[in-house]
Amino acid sequence: MLEPVALKDFFITFFSSALVILAGASYALLYAWSHLSQKRTYRLLSYLAYAVLVIAVVVLSRAANFSGYWLLISVAMLVGYFFAPIGIWHLCIKTHPSEQAPADR
């Protein structure tokens, strides 16, 4: 069953949706950068970005009235955006055999 977003939640819906994608990309970029630069700070920042993503997903799920099977989308976003950057990173390593970053040689 679909329950539309309430009038008062319009802004929070747009904002949290955008934040999901931006935090997801920030997490992916910081994760990759932490490997390239071998700095722990970037790794911590990447997890911070993921924490922002979790909050954004929770806020979006509430604002968009996700319930029942709609919550699967929230789970898919949390799981997908957590593992996708790790998977993408490993694909980068595997596909660049002669050009590996210092941290992964």
Add this chain to the structure above:
Amino acid sequence: MSTEGSEAVIQHTSGWLDKARTQWQNFNTWLELDSSHLSPGRQLSVKYFTVAVILFFAQILFGLLAATQFLAPGFLYEILDFSVNRMVHINAMVVWMLYGFIGCVYWLLEEESGTEIVGLKLGNIAFWVLTSAVTLVVLVYLLVQIGPGKDSSLWLINEGREYIEAPRWADIGIVVVILIFFYNVVATFSKGKWSGIAGVLTLDLIALAGLYVAGMFYMTNITHDQYWWWWVIHLWVEATWEVLVGVIMAWSLMKLLGVKRKIVEIWLYIEVALMFGSGILGLGHHYFWIGTPEYWLTIGGFFSALEPIPLVAMVVHALYDAGTHSFKNSNHPAVAWIIAQAFGNFFGAGVWGFMHTLPQINLYTHGTQWSASHGHLAFFGAYATINIAFFYLAIQHWRGNVWMGGGMVNNWRWKWALGLLNAGVLGMTIALLIAGYEQSFIERAVGGSTWGGYFDAQNHPAFVSAMAWRLFFGLVTAAGFVLLVWDLMTIGKTETRKAQVIE
């Protein structure tokens, strides 16, 4: 008219033609472009690029006229109505993207296949047929505009389907031209050598030509009709065009940054898989409110949430390549536009798309200026940018593969053109976002999608001022375009150094 009168007219006309010819020759001399630097295939490619730039100008011009009509509805009323300006604005965009893509493919075809283009003569004929047809269609749009509700109007004036309004004869012509293009691509690779890039390109062109046919038949039920219409609009753009850009990008990364073939091809396969995995069923977000079954709400919502993942993957991969290649490249303006593509695609398609794509909010936002906001940034970010990158690549070789790295004369021009065009489009996107937010709030949520709600929203100060800002940023975009054209005509003119070789 007397014989003397006729002779005077002929003399006058021939004098005018001579003058025009002389001016054209002077212009060509001033350009100092030497086509002998280009292979015959690439000479065909730059013809496509040239028309693409002219159509890009038409897109901006008619966009500015339509934007002005939002503020002054009486402007050009019954001469060039908003409906006509909007149609030409969008059609010009679609067609200049296609011209750009075809030009890009012809540009890479000979080098990638290792042989000359098989049907070059046919390709040249197809170019002139397509260009004549496009000119005629635009003239009919502008001068005839509408016809009676008969089949003859559908065949000769306007097919009536939004975004693909070209009359039926032109539709058939487009398919024929695309088939010639397809033949040239397949026959050339068959004669020369196949590669991963060639395979993906060939399969994508089959889908590109095939999906267009879905917009060429009518059904009496509007839901059924819209169902198929979206196959052209969504699947063309979010599947076949994205893959085409992936192919062009893969090839240009090899040439500009020196990335290894094996790497770009593997990534091309990964991105195509991710793109098709999320993009095809992402089509569902267009089926929310057209009368299709309810399961499309769930399918559309779920796959729309996944659609940004390939875009994130591209950003990470770009970072990896940047890290390993330290951004050493042979053409600074082209690489700058490719970077603009990575970000523009991510923000325009990913962020702006997901912000309003879940059905719970899309109920209020679909068909408002929200869609226009998303469309402006996504089309420019994903597609215009890669074409502009190729314009710079083409001009570099047209001038004899000259240096286009640091320390170029008048370096500021391409940087300012890049800045103005991107700032202009981003500014329009933000202005339309505000207008769309106001519209979905007042017209849809408060006004309940009634005519009263519509007019309340259209006359609201927030909407009106957002539209004024949209026009302002449209003018910024136009200024960027003028500078871009000036730069393309002059860049590398006095350069004597050869392009940097990238290993």
